[in-house]
Amino acid sequence: MLFNIFNNRIIYSGVLRTENPLHIGAGDNSLDPGSTDVSVIKNSKGIPYIPGSSLKGVLRSRLEMMLSVETVKKNWSVSACDIFNYPCITDEFIKSNKDKQRDNPLEYAQLIWEKSCDVCRLFGNKSMAAHVQIKDLELISGGQVELRNGVGIDRETGIAARGVVYEYDVVAAGSEFLFEMIADNLDEKSEKLLNILIKMLEQGEISIGAKTTRGLGKVRIIDLQQSVQTPESLIQQYSNIWGE
Numbered sequence: 001m002l003f004n005i006f007n008n009r010i011i012y013s014g015v016l017r018t019e020n021p022l023h024i025g026a027g028d029n030s031l032d033p034g035s036t037d038v039s040v041i042k043n044s045k046g047i048p049y050i051p052g053s054s055l056k057g058v059l060r061s062r063l064e065m066m067l068s069v070e071t072v073k074k075n076w077s078v079s080a081c082d083i084f085n086y087p088c089i090t091d092e093f094i095k096s097n098k099d100k101q102r103d104n105p106l107e108y109a110q111l112i113w114e115k116s117c118d119v120c121r122l123f124g125n126k127s128m129a130a131h132v133q134i135k136d137l138e139l140i141s142g143g144q145v146e147l148r149n150g151v152g153i154d155r156e157t158g159i160a161a162r163g164v165v166y167e168y169d170v171v172a173a174g175s176e177f178l179f180e181m182i183a184d185n186l187d188e189k190s191e192k193l194l195n196i197l198i199k200m201l202e203q204g205e206i207s208i209g210a211k212t213t214r215g216l217g218k219v220r221i222i223d224l225q226q227s228v229q230t231p232e233s234l235i236q237q238y239s240n241i242w243g244e
């Protein structure tokens with residue numbers, strides 16, 4: 001694995017359609033069923049959008065979940081750490097390699113790569129940048145915001161709190177957002193894993209936002225296109241522009 005060198009870039013683009021209403025809330029209270037009047041996240045023009053980081057987070061946890069189950073079942077040679085509780089790169093490891101990081105950054109990067117699990121190799125961790133970026137998804141069509149009523153949940157007991165009703169906004173089903181994902185320098189295994197997630201998105205098997213267990217947030221990617229850039233193709237592109 002070579003670092004800091006551009007090998008290839010895959011650009012995935014398409015349309016993400018909401019199969020049922022979508023709730024990606026604005027602010028920290030979006031996931032809190034006890035809060036009231038939760039609005040959907042909007043850009044500066046007041047138009048709903050989907051933060052790329054939200055979708056990326058969902059894809060990451062989906063892959064973590066899938067691998068932790070499938071690796072055991074199918075004896076795959078892929079690994080997934082539990083990024084919050086048992087990360088593959090621990091704070092102790094980072095601390096004990098401080099000197100190496102300072103004196104020999106390339107060797108350090110190689111070490112981090114070797115110690116990182118397959119999910120982190122794709123989506124990054126504290127010590128390594130992600131190889132995948134998803135742009136914020138701008139609205140193309142639809143996007144009507146509808147008001148829903150919810151029942152508050154008692155935090156202690158986990159059951160419906162009597163008399164607590166709150167309102168939240170959702171983006172209507174059938175809304176369409178522009179999807180663009182950029183993957184840089186993927187190795188073969190990372191590309192395979194990413195393609196599994198892409199397939200799932202195309203098949204409508206992934207839900208995003210809040211209240212997904214209550215039937216919200218199912219999305220599907222349609223009209224997916226994939227283009228590959230390599231150093232050679234970039235040179236080709238530029239020489240076309242300059243007419244050489």
Ligand SMILES: [Zn+2]
Nearest residue numbers: 081088117120
């Ligand atoms: Zn990891």
